[in-house]
Amino acid sequence: MSRNGLLRGGLFFASLISFPFLTTSQWLTNMFIFTLMYVALSSSWNLVGGYAGYPSLGHAAFFGFGAYFTAIVFQNSVGNGWPPFIFLPVVGIVAALLSIPIGYVAMKTRADVFAIVTITVLFMAQSLAFNLHAVTGGAQGKGVAVPPFDSSTYGRPFYFAMLALVALAMGSSMYFRQSKIGLSLSAIRSDEDKAHGVGVQVTKVKVVAFALSVGLTAMVGGIWAYYEGFVYPQFAVDPLITIGMVLMTFLGGRATLWGPVLGAFILVPAQQYLSYQLGANQFYLLAYAGIFLVTMLILPRGILPTISDKLRLKKKQKEALA
Amino acid sequence: MHLVVQALILGTLTGGVYALMASGQTLIFGIMKVINLAQGAYVVLGAYLTMSLFQWTHIDPFLLILLTTPILFFVGAATQWFLLRPLRPADATELSLLVTFAVALGLEGLMSVMYKTTLRSIQPGYENHSWTIAGYQVNEVRFYAFLLSIAMLVILYLILQKTKFGRAIRATVQNPMSAQLLGVNSNLVSAFGFGLGVATSAAAGAVFGLITPFNPGSHYDLISRLLTVVILGGLGSIGGSVIAAMVMGVGAALVSALSAPVWSDFTFFAVLIIVLLVRPRGMFGAKVRGAL
């Protein structure tokens, strides 16, 4: 890691760690919790959708899995409030293991069919959440026990848990960039047949990336369920969560460390503001679609790659002149 | 036994409607290699359009199709022209998928704003009539819907086989490069083809609205079934997707009659996954040859 990179990361996390001690405003804390949630989600999505170039539309299924898993285990009691957080690694590992056969099958296909298979996984999960009454409570949802946290700093534990997942997701992203797994994924994204032909262990790295990505996603779902205190199928397994992850990653820049972070920091506050201003829920579906379309058409590569391309071009021109 | 035959009748009738919806989607794939995730949303849009026009004019929903079809044609052509055409070829496959997903969300949002999310249905007054033939119920509307779907499929077939435009489309499907060299304007063909594919959802929407209550979120149910049907039928092949739609229609009706309705969707998904497992890219292999 370069010194600049370390500095940037250090500053980013230092300011996020100190943030809750600077304000007790509940709506601000709430907004930051959701922002961090999407930073973690899109950074996780980026592992598969960005680095490997496999646009999964099914991540919300694993988010929902984590949410239900946590809600079901802790529906009656959360003890002193901390066990659900301590339990999170279990949620992540189970989701990751569960995803291995799914990823294995889905990744036999290429980009567009892959998207279809994963969106089907999402629909299946949705259907299960609504119909497996005995497990999920169906449309009535599932409640999580209320933690005995102090009301003035109620959001703090959730905030720090989300921040920890952000660190984990960004750490994984960083690791991907600097390891041969990441190199292999870049090669796969570039030309998968050729990569296979030169002995890159295509299937293995793809499945590992998928498992890590959805494991992290499920953990975020677990915190979300705990924070919300109630899990309804239409919100836990929501295509909007998938599209949020995809959109934020696209906006900031796929296959970059900071792109998903930037995307989430732009869109989540905007979304909160929109729903506050417009009130009606339905409007931000429209706004979302609008932003998405504009991003695709104007900034198909995302903010950060577009900027770095411009810089690269400038440098090249300068060299040519010199 | 009675149950099974009844399910077969229902499944065949429903399958016909799905065949119509899927033919539009598979046509779009055949021409542009775009998997249109908004096809379900267009169908729901067709349903709302028909409902509004019916409430306003009291013209029979089946007749209103003459009006809604051109509207949806233009909506579809505009989608392709303004949102898909500008994409860079390098990442068009991936982006077009997400663009159509965004279009689906946008339409869902738009319809939610205009119609709220309560379940609606089109009620011309005869929607609950049915005939009893040899002890089996045949719902009148479903029967008409089936006939209409077949008629529309025949019209689609004639357009593709007998018109100059149809020939241009088929040429593009078979060999985009040489079609272009021979002077087929591929942008125009794409816009027309996309329009045509979306136009099928006018009729499909009308009959969907007649046989099922719907809300803006219904497009998720539709698209999940449609994707299964078009993949199963071999993307790009209209004949294949008609057969797949009938098979799935009957299969789903049987499952819901013999176990529970909620599991009928599961049959769709399970079949899709199995098909992809057995022939991961094979479905694409079949796409160009024998298409249309």
Place this chain on the structure above:
Amino acid sequence: MSALLRVENIVKKFGGITAVNSCSFEVEKGSITALIGPNGSGKTTAFNIITGYLKADSGTIEFDGKKITKPTPASLYRAGLSRTFQQARIFPELTVLENLVISSSFDWKQLLGMRVSAKDRIRAMTTLEEFKLDKLHDLRAGDLSYGQRKLLEFASVLMSNPKLVLLDEPTAGVNPVMIETMEKHIRDRNKAGVTFLVVEHDMQLVMRLCNPVIVLDHGAKIAQGAPEEIQSNPQVLEAYLGS
């Protein structure tokens, strides 16, 4: 001399067309063998079958004394058989250096290690220096010129220490200076023990560089021999000139 690659009676049909028709030939260890023939004679198809990119309808392939039952590009690559593509298939989004690193097969443990370790770098840079691409090591491979890409692809397939390299038109579309460079690298590597099988349209180059020359026509071998023999072989002349 022993055969490194032995192709026996391979057949490949596309629909009604027979692209490769009971084709048999051998590539001797240490040779630079050419595979030539008029357009549509089945060279590329044969190439794709040998490298596992296409499945033959029937016939056997033996590499390095072992019969290959289920050839895939990956398994052949690990066994020491690698190829280049006519259109120079490189990874445009990776840097020049990374293109070499990714092409040296690695195991599970290395997969978790550094993207480009110090050891990788030294090895890759040595090869890049040999090809005079070392100054460009940090560039995106996609920014290279066409000729440089061909060189890069050639350099990268050498990273897995192959026994046999199949070159698909190594000099097609590149300038004369680059042709000489390419020729020199092939000779150098051949001296170092690498066997080559080359499909090439530039007959002067073939006659200079290769021995033996195998001629295909209508999917079958019609002649094999030293360049001079081939040049005067009536069957070959007929195949090329048509009649």
